[in-house]
Amino acid sequence: MRTRQAFNFVAALGMLLVFMTGCSTTTPSAPATQPAASEAGPFHAIVDVAFVQQHVQTPMPEGVMLIDARPRRPKYDEGHIPMAISIPESKFEQMRDMLPVDKNALLIFYCGGPACDLSHKSARKAEALGYTNVKVFSDGFPGWMKVPGNFAAVSTDWVKQQVDAKADMVLVDSRPKQGKYDQGHIPGAISISDSQFDKLTAQLPADKNKLLVFYCGGLACPLSSKSASKAIALGYTNVKVYPEGYPGWVAAVGAETVTAKAAAGAAPVAKPTANSFKAGKAEGTIDPAQFKKILAEDPSQIMLIDVRDKNEYDKGALKTAINIPVDDLEKKISTLPADKPIVFVCGTGARSGESYYMVKDKRPELKEVYYLDGELTIHKDGTFVLKEPV
Amino acid sequence: MIKRLVIGVVALMLGLVFIGPATASEKGNPRKGKYTYRKVYSTCMARGAVESPKPTVNPDAKTRAQWDKVFANKDFAQFGCDQEWAALTAEDLNDIYSYLWEFAADSPTPAKCK
Numbered sequence: 001m002r003t004r005q006a007f008n009f010v011a012a013l014g015m016l017l018v019f020m021t022g023c024s025t026t027t028p029s030a031p032a033t034q035p036a037a038s039e040a041g042p043f044h045a046i047v048d049v050a051f052v053q054q055h056v057q058t059p060m061p062e063g064v065m066l067i068d069a070r071p072r073r074p075k076y077d078e079g080h081i082p083m084a085i086s087i088p089e090s091k092f093e094q095m096r097d098m099l100p101v102d103k104n105a106l107l108i109f110y111c112g113g114p115a116c117d118l119s120h121k122s123a124r125k126a127e128a129l130g131y132t133n134v135k136v137f138s139d140g141f142p143g144w145m146k147v148p149g150n151f152a153a154v155s156t157d158w159v160k161q162q163v164d165a166k167a168d169m170v171l172v173d174s175r176p177k178q179g180k181y182d183q184g185h186i187p188g189a190i191s192i193s194d195s196q197f198d199k200l201t202a203q204l205p206a207d208k209n210k211l212l213v214f215y216c217g218g219l220a221c222p223l224s225s226k227s228a229s230k231a232i233a234l235g236y237t238n239v240k241v242y243p244e245g246y247p248g249w250v251a252a253v254g255a256e257t258v259t260a261k262a263a264a265g266a267a268p269v270a271k272p273t274a275n276s277f278k279a280g281k282a283e284g285t286i287d288p289a290q291f292k293k294i295l296a297e298d299p300s301q302i303m304l305i306d307v308r309d310k311n312e313y314d315k316g317a318l319k320t321a322i323n324i325p326v327d328d329l330e331k332k333i334s335t336l337p338a339d340k341p342i343v344f345v346c347g348t349g350a351r352s353g354e355s356y357y358m359v360k361d362k363r364p365e366l367k368e369v370y371y372l373d374g375e376l377t378i379h380k381d382g383t384f385v386l387k388e389p390v
Numbered sequence: 391m392i393k394r395l396v397i398g399v400v401a402l403m404l405g406l407v408f409i410g411p412a413t414a415s416e417k418g419n420p421r422k423g424k425y426t427y428r429k430v431y432s433t434c435m436a437r438g439a440v441e442s443p444k445p446t447v448n449p450d451a452k453t454r455a456q457w458d459k460v461f462a463n464k465d466f467a468q469f470g471c472d473q474e475w476a477a478l479t480a481e482d483l484n485d486i487y488s489y490l491w492e493f494a495a496d497s498p499t500p501a502k503c504k
């Protein structure tokens with residue numbers, strides 16, 4: 001009996017030893033079944049919120065791209081770091097053309113915080129494509145929002161959803177009232193121009209927890225961010241910015257609000273006389289010198305439509321241009337305003353010419369339509385070089 | 391003799407000056423041609439004959455000489471959408487020809503139909 005007990009004790013001890021040894025020896029064998037260290041775990045270049053903050057500017061500096069690796073819906077749509085673009089990790093392959101051409105550009109990936117590995121995975125994929133300056137902001141969106149004074153940005157889809165649902169929010173147009181808000185704004189938006197913000201704070205709600213969404217003239221416009229910071233300083237706790245602003249809204253939803261200005265009580269704008277601009281050499285074109293003059297002196301007198309693809313537009317666009325890619329133009333053609341000359345632009349004149357003829361065919365009542373012919377190179381800051389056709 | 395030679399040379403020069411541009415202008419309007427070419431396929435898709443509104447043959451699919459031959463022989467079967475091609479006017483065809491020729495494979499700017 002005693003022998004049997006001793007045997008049992010030794011057997012139990014042996015099993016315990018085997019178990020413990022097993023635990024300690026399974027780790028080295030793990031690489032055979034788990035990804036190698038270079039393919040999993042944290043990315044090798046991690047940056048903090050201060051690093052990200054120094055690069056988040058309106059407009060974004062050239063050679064820097066901030067990338068949200070989370071799923072677009074609903075994560076990116078309802079709140080992302082301002083100026084970040086959405087390339088979900090799951091769609092990296094399909095969307096990699098959105099990455100900059102320059103392989104030395106600074107790419108900063110982020111996702112949902114330290115427990116999220118999407119940004120690390122995307123960063124490794126970017127490095128595999130040859131990008132040499134790739135970072136991961138591992139504290140991600142939660143880390144960004146922890147910093148007092150920081151706010152989230154929202155997408156066009158999200159704003160449209162809130163507008164359609166008549167959500168309980170205050171949408172604020174930070175552009176100048178005259179010439180901008182009065183010409184057209186997002187339905188339901190109130191006008192508090194950033195320059196008049198301090199004088200117009202009475203228009204903001206008394207409830208400091210109410211959702212405020214600021215927008216202005218697109219990705220190159222800093223007014224909405226400035227106003228958002230001012231609102232946070234006043235004690236508002238739920239402040240967001242819609243960086244794509246009014247141009248993004250018009251491109252996605254249409255320009256109905258531009259023609260609806262009379263209903264809002266604004267002074268009617270004098271309609272231009274037929275063919276009020278000097279024509280260029282080819283049919284339908286605008287004289288390049290006239291085009292440059294308009295942009296320099298009063299770009300608001302034309303509706304400037306950039307018909308390149310969105311990824312081209314995002315890399316640099318004329319300051320007042322809205323983006324309606326030529327492939328989307330036909331379905332939005334009914335929204336083009338009749339009370340303002342329209343000028344189409346693209347990179348060479350091919351797509352803008354096609355757009356011109358499409359309008360002539362589908363909206364023949366629009367008499368003041370032009371396109372810019374020639375090789376147009378638009379820089380990130382909105383400046384441009386036009387090489388006229390020979 | 392010299393007088394005849396001078397008249398001949400002058401006539402030849404005048405011919406080169408005026409006939410050259412006339413030939414070029416006969417090629418039509420490439421910008422309008424691009425729209426018309428794409429419209430052929432969007433119309434064709436609307437009646438359910440093709441699945442995509444994108445043209446099946448890009449300008450850079452052929453050289454300029456090959457496009458010359460296609461339009462000289464009116465060899466449009468390769469494009470599909472016969473009904474829409476048959477409805478095009480001579481001016482429309484000339485514009486499309488001009489577009490395809492302008493961006494042909496051996497042109498300075500070969501292009502896809504984008």
